[in-house]
Amino acid sequence: MEYDIIEKVTELSLSGLRLDAKLERAARLLLDAVPFEQCVFYILDPEKNVFEKKAFAGEEITLVESYGGDQGLPGLVKKKKAAIEVYKKDPASTVWEGVDDAGLKGYKSALVCPLRDKERFFGVIYLKSARKAEVSKMKMRALGIMALQASSFIKCADMAESHERIHRELREIEERLASSEKLMALGDMAATLAHEIRNPLISIGGFAGRLKKHLGPGSPGIPYVEQVLKEVGRLEKLMNGVTSFVKDSAVNLRPDDLNGIVEEVLQLFEDEFAAHGIQVKKAFSEVSIGVEVDREQLKIAFDNLIVNAIQSMEHGGVLRLSTSLEGGMAAVSIADSGGGIEPRNLGYIFNPFFTTKTHGTGLGLPITNSIILRHKGTIEVENKPGVGVTFRVILPYLRQFRSAG
Amino acid sequence: MKKRILVVDDEEGLRLLYKEELEDEGWDVELAASGEESLEKLEGDAIDLVLLDIKMPGMDGVEVLRRVKERWKDLPVILCTAYPHYKHEFGTWASDAYVIKSSDLTELKQTIKDILGKRQ
Numbered sequence A: 001m002e003y004d005i006i007e008k009v010t011e012l013s014l015s016g017l018r019l020d021a022k023l024e025r026a027a028r029l030l031l032d033a034v035p036f037e038q039c040v041f042y043i044l045d046p047e048k049n050v051f052e053k054k055a056f057a058g059e060e061i062t063l064v065e066s067y068g069g070d071q072g073l074p075g076l077v078k079k080k081k082a083a084i085e086v087y088k089k090d091p092a093s094t095v096w097e098g099v100d101d102a103g104l105k106g107y108k109s110a111l112v113c114p115l116r117d118k119e120r121f122f123g124v125i126y127l128k129s130a131r132k133a134e135v136s137k138m139k140m141r142a143l144g145i146m147a148l149q150a151s152s153f154i155k156c157a158d159m160a161e162s163h164e165r166i167h168r169e170l171r172e173i174e175e176r177l178a179s180s181e182k183l184m185a186l187g188d189m190a191a192t193l194a195h196e197i198r199n200p201l202i203s204i205g206g207f208a209g210r211l212k213k214h215l216g217p218g219s220p221g222i223p224y225v226e227q228v229l230k231e232v233g234r235l236e237k238l239m240n241g242v243t244s245f246v247k248d249s250a251v252n253l254r255p256d257d258l259n260g261i262v263e264e265v266l267q268l269f270e271d272e273f274a275a276h277g278i279q280v281k282k283a284f285s286e287v288s289i290g291v292e293v294d295r296e297q298l299k300i301a302f303d304n305l306i307v308n309a310i311q312s313m314e315h316g317g318v319l320r321l322s323t324s325l326e327g328g329m330a331a332v333s334i335a336d337s338g339g340g341i342e343p344r345n346l347g348y349i350f351n352p353f354f355t356t357k358t359h360g361t362g363l364g365l366p367i368t369n370s371i372i373l374r375h376k377g378t379i380e381v382e383n384k385p386g387v388g389v390t391f392r393v394i395l396p397y398l399r400q401f402r403s404a405g
Numbered sequence B: 001m002k003k004r005i006l007v008v009d010d011e012e013g014l015r016l017l018y019k020e021e022l023e024d025e026g027w028d029v030e031l032a033a034s035g036e037e038s039l040e041k042l043e044g045d046a047i048d049l050v051l052l053d054i055k056m057p058g059m060d061g062v063e064v065l066r067r068v069k070e071r072w073k074d075l076p077v078i079l080c081t082a083y084p085h086y087k088h089e090f091g092t093w094a095s096d097a098y099v100i101k102s103s104d105l106t107e108l109k110q111t112i113k114d115i116l117g118k119r120q
């Protein structure tokens, strides 16, 4: 009969059932084979250090939902790494050999077996009886094998889960990469195109200007020419944005101090901050933060973020800038109080030409993004609708950097 | 005597535009369609200022700038280009001024006036 249960549990392990269903069946099979009335599987969450009840069978006289990682009999088994057999005369007591375990209330005997393999401890099987339970050597051996099999269920389920997680994460990264590559390719194409369009455009606009001069004031042709000039001006502005992608601008990396770069960009905007009543609050890291960057390009990236922040706070607000070292990365955060981004637009803001502004180009963020990507960095957006946006730029930290000053 | 400007650009339309507009401003204008041609013109004619496109096939504007400054240290050169951010890179370390190409020539004309006016 011992072989019987081993066989059944083996069949169970090959079934396609979910982990808790498998364990519940196993618990029922166990109760058939050994003289106990309750069987519980507690699984240890190693991060929280807590045993959680995963499955159980039998009666429900006292059923503890969870134990602290070092609490009660499960805690003791975890420490001793071996099964414990408990017998106490007084069913009302919850203490056995100095160990207090609320789950013992109402029971005289208990058997707690570890669920483990060579490397890991997964949890325990907890069997209880209101009578004195006699377990033969043979049954103990069978129980040990069962516990091993149950451990393998748990391990498989664990592996399947992390496999799935890794797969999902990989897919996400792949998607992000693909879309940023697409973006860069698109940007390069746009830059080439812009370059080709630019000179003819200047020609059109320039000669329209000359035509205007020749027509002289009051000529009925003037409004037409002016329309041409206006449209050319608009296109030129767009071209200026597109060429910033600059096709052949491989980044020219040099060691630099992040604080210095941000400070320099900020200075360019002093007049604008004053004009719009924007209060600037700086929280720079006290020590210089070494980064390996193309200073001019990085300045363009911060420039775009600050311009957007200013545009969101035309009638005043607070701009918070901070730099820091976080988890081995250099970080700059730019937070405005300009009311944030409408949630339905959030997914589009990095797309070229997406803009909600009448005279926007929709190129600020894609350019910034492509510059940061070329530096192997990332941009994160934290949007608080009605409050403001925080853009965080994370760049690889250059540890060996020594500031010149 | 009228001051003479050498315009160096590979686009015919732009050469014509610059010529007419700058002549309207009262300058004499010479044209060159390439970096190589511009150096030849500089050898021959008396030029007071060079207006130089950066992006040209063959010898580009940066190379022309280098050679001009080697031979005629005091000859003012204005660089023109499409890329707003080159401005930081070349800055004024070698050229006397830098303008972003645009159909609106106001900035360019003012820059020329500032430079040639000073040398009157």
Ligand SMILES: Nc1ncnc2c1ncn2[C@@H]1O[C@H](COP(=O)(O)OP(=O)(O)O)[C@@H](O)[C@H]1O
Pocket (backbone or CB within 6 Å): A304, A308, A309, A312, A336, A338, A339, A340, A341, A345, A349, A354, A355, A356, A357, A359, A360, A361, A362, A363, A364, A365, A366, A389
């Ligand atoms: N700080 C910000 N606050 C609110 N909205 C923003 C902010 N930054 C970007 N956006 C939104 O993202 C859009 C795209 O920005 P961007 O690519 O810089 O182009 P543009 O500024 O020309 O519109 C903006 O039109 C705006 O809707």
Ligand SMILES: [Mg+2]
Pocket (backbone or CB within 6 Å): A304, A307, A308, A363, A364, A365
């Ligand atoms: Mg913008």
